[in-house]
Amino acid sequence: MQKLKLVVVGNGMAGMRTVEELLKIAPDLYEITVYGDEPHPNYNRIMLSPVLAGEQTIADIILNSREWYAENNITLHTGKRINQIDRIRRVVTAEDGSSSEYDRLLLATGSMPYILPVPGKDLQGVIGFRDVKDVDTMLASAKTHKHAVVIGGGLLGLEAANGLMIQGMDVTVIHRNEWLLEKQLDKTAGNMLQKSLEAKGLKFLLKQETGQLIGEQGRVTALHLKDGRELAADLVVMAIGIRPNFALAQAAGIHCHHGIVVSDTMQTYDPRVYAVGECVAHRGISYGLVAPLFEMAKVCATHLANFGIGLYKGSVTSTKLKVTGIDLFSAGDFRGGVDTEEIILHDAVGGVYKKLVIKDDKIIGSVLYGDTTEGSWYFQMLRDGKPIHEIRDHLLFGQDSLGNTGHAGQNSAAAMTDAMEVCGCNGVCKGTIVKAIKEKGLFTLDDVKKQTKAASSCGSCTGLVEQILASTLGGGYAPPSTSKAVCGCTDKNHEEVRAEIRAQKCLNIPDAMAGMEWRTPNGCATCRPALNYYLLSTWPHESVDDPQSRFINERVHANIQKDGTYSVIPRMYGGVTSPAQLRKIADVADKYAVPMVKLTGGQRIDLLGVKKEDLVDMWADLDMPSGYAYSKGIRTVKTCVGSEFCRFGTQNSTQLGIDIEKAFDHMWAPHKVKFAVSGCPRNCAESGIKDVGIIGVDSGWEIYVGGNGGIKTEAAQFLCKVKSADEVMEYSGAFIQIYREEARYLDRTVHWIARVGLDYVKQRVLEDEQGRKAAYERLLYALQGAVEPWSERVKNREKYKEFETITV
């Protein structure tokens, strides 16, 4: 079949990102031709600032090398400007007369620096800050000249000024507003920034405007302010804004209004012509940062690929200044208005300023100066519209203020040196991450995880990695919204998938994938386990459990070890054992020469290093139930001695623990679930860090939920107090069932509660009595007739061939 022809005008960041996204999902659909008027292959424009500051070279910031175009069969024309589009014949023509036909056309022509219409603007040495050519001019001027003036105290202007100063020039910034970065900062933060930059050696003239430029022999030599003052100027950089580049489209009769007008599918008024990047006006807005362009690219690619899904609905952007040593962050509406509230922390001596603007219980804007640790957290809440009243009192102090392990208590990336370890699981240092972001052109957390392995294991350093991304990329970094697609096989997020499974009554994975138009024939290792769990939890007893969609541990009911052997942990309900049980375990350990016998942190015994072939025989000899130590499901119920023996005990915590563990045995869940029951507030069973923690008091039992003792220590929150053990069962069972039905796969209870709020949980479990009883009933129904997996395998050996090795 003849391929369709796609022509791309503009070899920049938005155009090429769209092509990359397209190649990922429809590699063979098009014959692609790209025109760019710069002489270079696509490079990372935002890194021109570090290049100017001498921190990087042009070679470092190339995103797509010429080889990449060749490998992907893309015809690349560099140094060629398209100056005509013939929409009837569907041909684009370049300045040199060459032309290409298209079936579909993608316009990604970016924007141009706005040049002040003042006398002298055409003199040599008067430039914008947009491309490699401009950087070359600046570097050359710095070698031969002394005085630079930057017009515009916005992000671009300040980065230019900082770079020129590092290159040895004497730099003055002229700014029309009362303070710097007025589009990103309020006055307080703007003034703090100015002070730090002045300390570095920059000079500022605020509330000033340029009158004219004076030159000698064609080159600029001075700048006259409107008030008549004169400044020496051998180089003038205008950084006062950008203008979308749409003249080409307009000349071709495509509807433009301050930009190429596009719909939510990134189509222009001519349906064959798409447009992305800074050249477009989407819902009346033109963006000047890369994060929105990447979102546009994704949507545009799905339409070019004929999938016809995905809508671009606009972006909320955030900003960082890429000047080494200066930490500022700004997002959303930071000015506020009559109907907003502000939370402010200002430490003028320490150089820290934090401001959150709140409206209707949601963050709508923030400005951070000096300490931007929590920038991406605030931004995420802003984008997700998360209610904040529950965390309001400690919002400004941050989410990582306690409990995170694995990186020596560090929680501010800026304060770390390059040699310090960020990811304790994979041994990745800050310097390695920064280098990869700059040189490999990484933009997202996922990119960094893949390329460096940082944050790819336990995830406790995710916040640090996000900070490093944000400070290296400036506004180019947008933290992932917490409501994202399950994986690359679908665009649906977890909630949507759950809703569809319920609405369509999907009972097995193939039907679910067909019903939701999965892109891949049988999913991947991320979505299949999630789907399997959603099916089981939505339609208990009716849906089909698919062992092949479970992680190995759940498939073989044992824990895989680094050398491919397994560990066996039998249940000891409530942590209680007996001499007979211990003797049996000892005999089994002897018989199978178990390399290590260990007491676990969950009050039971682990037999480690068992060969897979031996598992079934061992289970037969043990004749004990599986401890589910491998499961996303009920793990342990930790107990203390309680009133039967302990001199302080107020309640029989051991018995209640045993009862709970027996009642909820075999329960699958979005992630592991741990309970603990303590007999008095001394809390020897550590109920405060369990998914459900129960504490006996003289008058009954207190129930705490959402604790976690793992990667990030989280204290459980008080849910309620009840009188009887039966009520503990009902309340905690209902809580767990709602978690089972509504949380995302791989959410522990703490993560789920953080998203929906404790108020919601209380409403469902405490206020809605009918609902609570019904949820508890649903849990008991789901657990009815559950089979003990080890004895099942012992009884039906022939069904479990997977345990046998074939020898030849």
Place this chain on the structure above:
Amino acid sequence: MSNWVKIAAFADIPPLGARVVRTKNADNSTLEIGLFRTEDDRIFAINNRCPHKAGPLSQGIVYGDKVACPLHGWKISLVDGKAEEPDVGTTACFETRQENGFVFLCLDK
């Protein structure tokens, strides 16, 4: 000369699953091969050691023509044994053939 060995009944290899084949060689060395079956009933044989840290690939989740290693999740192609980018590494592949409901494995490599 090819050394084709009859290994197992096709039906004994679970779809989207794998079996482990252990060979005892003349020199007393052993080799573990993962025998995989994809959803569309193709059979692949690759060395049962992940190029990362020797994880037993046969225990991973199979999807498309790939397997995700059970230890740290590298994605290995069953077709050519290569790790999916950005990870780098390759594990050895062996030829297979199906005949009358049985799977044969070519052990020269």
